[in-house]
Amino acid sequence: VDRTAYAQARERHAGLAKPPGSLGRLEDLGARLAAIAHRCPPPVPSSPALVVAAADHGVHAQGVSDWPQEVTAAMVATVVSGGAAVNAIARTVGAQVVVVDVGTLRLGPVPDGVRDERVRSATRDLAVEPAMTLDECRTAIRAGARVAAELIDGGTDLLVTGEVGIGNTTASAALFAAFTGADPADVTGKGANLDDGRTAHKVDVVRTALARHAAAGRSGPLETLASLGGLEHAALVGVMLAGAAARIPVVVDGVVTGAAALAAVALAPEVAGYLVAGHTSAEPGGRRLPDRLGEPALLDLSLRLGEGTGALLAVPLVQAAARVLTDMATLADVTRAPS
Amino acid sequence: VDRTAYAQARERHAGLAKPPGSLGRLEDLGARLAAIAHRCPPPVPSSPALVVAAADHGVHAQGVSDWPQEVTAAMVATVVSGGAAVNAIARTVGAQVVVVDVGTLRLGPVPDGVRDERVRSATRDLAVEPAMTLDECRTAIRAGARVAAELIDGGTDLLVTGEVGIGNTTASAALFAAFTGADPADVTGKGANLDDGRTAHKVDVVRTALARHAAAGRSGPLETLASLGGLEHAALVGVMLAGAAARIPVVVDGVVTGAAALAAVALAPEVAGYLVAGHTSAEPGGRRLPDRLGEPALLDLSLRLGEGTGALLAVPLVQAAARVLTDMATLADVTRAPS
Incomplete structure (x- = not known):
């Protein structure tokens, strides 16, 4: 900057x-x-665009969510049909919505209107092995960067980050712990309404994953992202890198996009200057993000939905500030x- | 409701x-x-309108502001010419701006584009006598209600409150103390950048005014508003009453509009249900408002400008919620x- x-x-x-x-x-x-x-x-930003990165997670096998993995594809269909929370908010703030599938589990084709950038069908189970290979991770980063660069070429002057993916708060908690050094118990939350017992189990899963990753002895930022993150985290890293390269602000949403922000800043520290924290996440990990981005989030409305809802609500504040x-x-x- | x-x-x-x-x-x-x-x-509100009520204050004679009273009329001219902070934000959120002069000090005519509803040239000095007569106060309330009702007739479906008036945080502090029972020291702030010594003097002025008002023994809500408030407070009470009567939400801004909200709710308790606190005021009095309106303000961005800036920034949140x-x-x- x-x-x-x-x-x-x-x-x-x-x-x-x-x-x-x-x-x-x-x-x-x-x-x-x-x-x-x-x-x-x-x-003054006049053409905001939300990139919703969607993917599934192998760690779902560990019982970290009450929701079946089919919900990811169903939510992708809902966003592309205009019926998700994020669509209602996008209409309010005049943002276009672009849905990128970087790795959902699905038997049939990617629905019309969804950008098909699938790297693989869900990540591997991060509790037992690296979630992605380095190549898969790089491919997902490039996909996100390509989508963002095309949007910018088309006139987008404000990027907004969002995501859909059952299980992705578990991968996010692992990234927060790895990138901030926090104890998993301090950065793992109840996600989409998990009860207390299941949340304790989720903390154990994150702890196991971190131990597995530490034992592998490869702690560079790309290795950490590939080992513990999701394909949507990687794609969002690409969006952030592309935004920074084009000197465009990128609004961060909650804990999942925040975990991607930590990875992006670890990979390229100068990216931090281009990120704007839109909404404080209700997940405990998200509350640590401001320390890394240098300022607290603009909004704190107790949203814990993700999708990009909190980041979109911050768009008028960015426009007004300019x-x-x-x-x-x-x-x-x-x-x-x-x- | x-x-x-x-x-x-x-x-x-x-x-x-x-x-x-x-x-x-x-x-x-x-x-x-x-x-x-x-x-x-x-x-879903699609036609928000900001009512900026402007007036001057006799209590300025007590040295409660660093700014000369001429700044009120100058700021009215700035708002009507489109160069104030509130105009920039109104353009961002698609709100129309209506400026109502209910009692500025001015030698010449009210400028073009300003709604002339002047009740008198500034209030009397609330430290030594009632700021308004009951008739003057009622006239200002009716003026605000009339402006709001005309806007609603013209299609306004979301009212936003704002104000301009050198010295009006002193009158606001007096209203907060009177309507909440708080000690003046706990609800009086530095306004437009007053230093600590002058702020202590401002607390003394508020304390003197409250003692004078208490000694008069007329503590009904209208008497309190007339005795301690400003003409813009009264006009904003009218806006709030008209909004509630038309079943339209009214967004409250900071400490000045918040003081008007306290008066409106004291006069007609059911109005509380129609008020939405847009922004937490940086003035200490404003932080007490949520207790009266039942929920905290939507935004807390450390704004302390007034004019309606914080309330306008909350407009997209109201639209998104609907x-x-x-x-x-x-x-x-x-x-x-x-x-």
Whole structure:
């Protein structure tokens, strides 16, 4: 990011027609948007796009979710038909929704309207072996980056991350523990309404996976992502890398996209400057993300659905932060104004 | 509000294609919107309007602000010319902005584009006498109600409250103390960047005003509003009453609109059900508002500008909460979906 543009935005804010600092976090965000765009004022994002990455997880075999894996494909169909929560919110904020299947379990073809980038049918069980090979992981990253780059070529100026995948909060917890050093018990939550006993089991599964991964002795960021993550995490890493490369902000949603953010920043630390935490996850892991991204999430509405719902709700805040820098009169203008 | 529609919304949410409760506060808000509209699903607000009530304050003579009173009229001119923070945010969320002058100090005519509803040139000094007569207060309430009713007749389906007025955080602190029983020191803040010494003086002014009001022995809600409030508070009470009467949600901004909300609810307790707290005020008084409105504010971005900025930023959240209830598929739909 561009520290000069950041400083210019801070200076500009100090001269706008308001008490200095009175727009609070909107001023911080505006300065970050200037740094991301490498210019001040930053452009006002007008074409946001949500990328929903979908995949299934071998770790489902460990009993970490109450939901059958078929729900992943059913939710993909719901999103592409426009009936998911994320579609309702996307209509509200004027975002397009792109669904990318990077590895759901399915017998038949990928439905119309879903971008087919399937690397394999679900990951392997991360509790017993690496979830992906390094090649599979790289292929999924490239798929996400390709989708994002095509969107940007088509005019997208704000990327929003989302996901669908039964079992993916288990893989996310493993990534949070691996990338932050936290104890699995502190970053593993109840996901889609798991009860307390099953959540304790989920913690054990994550602990087993981390021990297995540590014993393998390959702890580079790509190895960790491949070993413990999901295909959707890898695809979202690609989205984040592509957004950063194009100097476009990427809004992070909850714990799953947050786990992808940790992997992306581990792979390329400069990506952190391009990520905006949209919503604080209700999952315990998600609450650790701000420490890595440098600022707390914009929203905290107790959402724990994923899909990109929390990130989409933050889109108008990003637009407003940029527009304030573009549109507002200065204190000098106001003192010249007739009264 | 309609408890049956509220219960219907809760039931509808439980059957939508997501884990129960996973949309968190968006579900709570959606149920409240159903209760407000007296139907489920509630309509999705498509025509939000911000009413910015402007007035000056006799208590300015006590040295409670660093800003000269001329800034009120200058800020009114800035809002009507489109260069204020609130205009930038209104463009982002698609809201119209209506500026109502209910009592600024000005020598010349009210500028073009400003609705002229001036009751008097500023209030009296609330530290030494009632700020308004009961008649003046009623006239300002009626002006706000009239503006809101005309907007609603013209298609406005979501009211947003804002204000401009140098000195109005002092009157707001007095209203908060009077309506909540809080000590002035606990509800009086630094307003537009007052330093610590001046803030302590501001607390003393509020304390003097409360003692004067208590000694007068007329503690009904209208008497309290007239004695301690501003003309913009009264006008905003009118906006809130008109919104509630038309079964339309009214979004509250920060400490000034929050003080008006306390007065409105004191005058007509059922109005509380129609108010949505948009943004937590950075002023200490504002942090007490959720106790009265029954739920915390939707946003907490450390804004302390007023004008309606925080309330406007909450508009997409209100729209999304309604749209989720309107647009989402049910769990039954999803299980029937091809996978």
